[in-house]
Amino acid sequence: GDSVTQMEGPVTLSEEAFLTINCTYTATGYPSLFWYVQYPGEGLQLLLKATKADDKGSNKGFEATYRKETTSFHLEKGSVQVSDSAVYFCALSDGSGGSNYKLTFGKGTLLTVNP
Amino acid sequence: ETGVTQSPTHLIKTRGQQVTLRCSSQSGHNTVSWYQQALGQGPQFIFQYYREEENGRGNFPPRFSGLQFPNYSSELNVNALELDDSALYLCASSLGARDEQFFGPGTRLTVL
Numbered sequence: 001g002d003s004v005t006q007m008e009g010p011v012t013l014s015e016e017a018f019l020t021i022n023c024t025y026t027a028t029g030y031p032s033l034f035w036y037v038q039y040p041g042e043g044l045q046l047l048l049k050a051t052k053a054d055d056k057g058s059n060k061g062f063e064a065t066y067r068k069e070t071t072s073f074h075l076e077k078g079s080v081q082v083s084d085s086a087v088y089f090c091a092l093s094d095g096s097g098g099s100n101y102k103l104t105f106g107k108g109t110l111l112t113v114n115p
Numbered sequence: 116e117t118g119v120t121q122s123p124t125h126l127i128k129t130r131g132q133q134v135t136l137r138c139s140s141q142s143g144h145n146t147v148s149w150y151q152q153a154l155g156q157g158p159q160f161i162f163q164y165y166r167e168e169e170n171g172r173g174n175f176p177p178r179f180s181g182l183q184f185p186n187y188s189s190e191l192n193v194n195a196l197e198l199d200d201s202a203l204y205l206c207a208s209s210l211g212a213r214d215e216q217f218f219g220p221g222t223r224l225t226v227l
Contacts, residue, residue, distance in 0.1 A: 004157075036218075043119075043205055043218040044158070089157050101213050102148065102171055105157030 002027045006090045006106035013080055013113050021075040021109050023064075023090035031092040033057075033066050033073040034103070038087045047075075047088070080113045087111070117142060119208050119219035127225045128196050136191045136222045140208030146170070147189040148216055149181060152203040164189055165212040193224075201226045 007022040025031065035047040035057070048057030053068035062077045073090060090106040120139045128134050140147050146165045150158035160173035164183035178194040187208070193200055203223050207216035 041220075043220040044207075045218070046215065049215075091157075101209075101216075102160040102163060102173065103150075103158070103216065104160070107155070107157045 002031070002092060002094055002104045004090050004092055004104055004106035006088075006109055008107075008109070009087075010110040010112060013111070015082055015113055015115050016079045017113075019075070019077040019080045019084075019111070021088055021090075021111070023073045023075065023106060025071050025073065025090075025092050027071075027092055027094045027104075029094050031094040032101075033064070034091040034093065035062070035064055035073070035075050036089040036091060036105075038089065038108070040086070044089065080111070082113045082115050085111055085113045119206060119217055121204075121206050121219040121222050123222060124220070125223045125225075127227065129227050130196055130198060132196050132226075133192065133194045134196060134224060136193075136204050136206075136224070138189045138191070138206030138208070138219060140187045140189070140206075141217055144208035144210055144217075145187050146209045146212050146214070147183055147187065148207045148209070149189070149191050150205040150207065151175075152205055152221070153199075154202070158205055161191070163212065170212055196226045198226050200224065 032051045034049045036044040037047045048059040050057040050066035056065045087108045093101045148163040149161040152158040162172040167183045183189045203221040205221045207218045
């Protein structure tokens, strides 16, 4: 079945440091890929997405590129801020073979940014 | 525009009891999906309702059941609660079954 593997946390960085959170996936068909962010005490918010190979999703300074050849969708940000501290989830949605687009999530990576 | 809302925010139950969680979808959305997020884990898909019909189910036992009403709000029912059912339950609504999902803040269920 479908699965998502993302780097284990927690990740602790200083403000303005470069961020990479690795994510790889296994899926049949042609999945869409997502990064969600969860702030303390809140639900999930969509951060960015990519729907086909070589697409780059971007939002709020975060970027991720859909790499079909390496089945990866790594999240990057050039300069993190304290306000970026949250849990980040990589996810895929594979609607092939069915009509619903259930999301399959990784386990999440806790990011803490110190001033 | 009101987003996805869930009630209650927190709930404490004992083993063997039954619980009902509620979700109001975003205006104009006809699809609701439910997820279980155990502590330290990613959300896991329970099931999806599209226009009042179940439209896909994850690997959860039959004691997890749901409903969707004509206004597209939804309920998740869990019977015979077990300790491992303790989790954050997330509801997400979407314009249609194949569209982007918008998540509510979740209901934190603790089973003692």
